[in-house]
Amino acid sequence: MKQPEIAPDETPKRKRLSSTARRQDFINQAIEFFAEEGFESSTRGLAKKLGVTQPLLYRYFPSKDDLISEVYDAVYVNRWQPEWEPLLRDRTRPLADRLNTFYNVYTDVIFNREWMRIYLFSGLKGVDINRRYMQLVRQRILEPILIEARVELGLPDVPAKDCEVEFAWIMHGGIFYYGIRDLIYDSAISTDKKRVIEDAIAAFMAGLKIKLKREGQG
Amino acid sequence: MKQPEIAPDETPKRKRLSSTARRQDFINQAIEFFAEEGFESSTRGLAKKLGVTQPLLYRYFPSKDDLISEVYDAVYVNRWQPEWEPLLRDRTRPLADRLNTFYNVYTDVIFNREWMRIYLFSGLKGVDINRRYMQLVRQRILEPILIEARVELGLPDVPAKDCEVEFAWIMHGGIFYYGIRDLIYDSAISTDKKRVIEDAIAAFMAGLKIKLKREGQG
DNA sequence: TTTCTTATTTATCGAATGACAAATTAATTT
């Protein structure tokens, strides 16, 4: 099939974007690209996806690693919502309700192929941003939850013990791993996220109640 | 510094191993190597670790991918212990006891850096052996557990519902994610694995009891 | 229009990669 010579304007002109717009576009598409192909994938492959030549990337980022750092920031830092934290501390609602709301909105953000794969790839690379992210989860999510639980059970308002944090991690990790099964392995059975979260939280609350009261006695 | 000419025997002679021994050694060290460096790492890097030249690898494996397949088999297939399954079905013991024993011995096998990293790397590559492994866990571990739970609670012995399997996955995933935090992210708090497992199982059993009885009524 | 700036491409470099062929050397067989 010959290309009909109708439109002489069809010659692909170079698009020129403003520096900042182009840069942001590069980062956004780099997230998709590296999430799918891994960080070891080539800058040429990324350039192809972007529809530009490979050296152009180096006009915007000094090196591949610098670009990757920006990808981390865009995924880990920018998508964290500060309103999650007060939500968990809203004592006008039962804690179980708050937890359900939180984990539904939280997983709305992180349960997508991009986020999950970037998280796993960067974790395997040993980048310290992952460790910092887990500290964030611990301090801003899990420890507040444990304090709220004590308060709701009428127990003294003391900081959470390590083994309690570990217990909260089990619930959090269980929910997280559901996302991995769904988005990385395509192996989730139920697609009813809300229901899965509900059951996970119910078990956590039941288990925590027993655990805290037993500790209170011993 | 000159090398002192004391020992003329010191000249590094080539070691010659039997074909099968060499092959097995290659696979074992390839597990370590790829677990640490990722499957994208070079065959030259592996050869250096092995103390041989890179082309020798091609005497034993037709291609890099073939070697990687053998690594999968060695990790996923060979380390699975068939005795785990009857252990879960031993009705002379309370189910909670059986679960504790099982998860302690199971995690003795999979909670090591090699296993965990190979699992995550291959999962991200989308190799189907991961999906098959998860099916194995579901059919040989989780579904049997759910049947045993029904029996112990005096409920009718019917196959597990999807949402029950999902609930069992939450516990399993919670324990699994504890391993990831410990071995991949160095972020586990408690190193008392036994205790963490105990709490996870207690919450699961408490939650399941409620869940099954409620289902039995509705 | 002409000049100037800068976004983008072309061309290329040196290093690293998977893979193969041929030469070498150790062990086994005769």
Next chain:
DNA sequence: AAATTAATTTGTCATTCGATAAATAAGAAA
């Protein structure tokens, strides 16, 4: 000891990689 077999190394090739320098072209300023 000589001959044969097989394990291992040396040498190399074609690609691909991240990165840089120089050339080109689009848009803004004059």
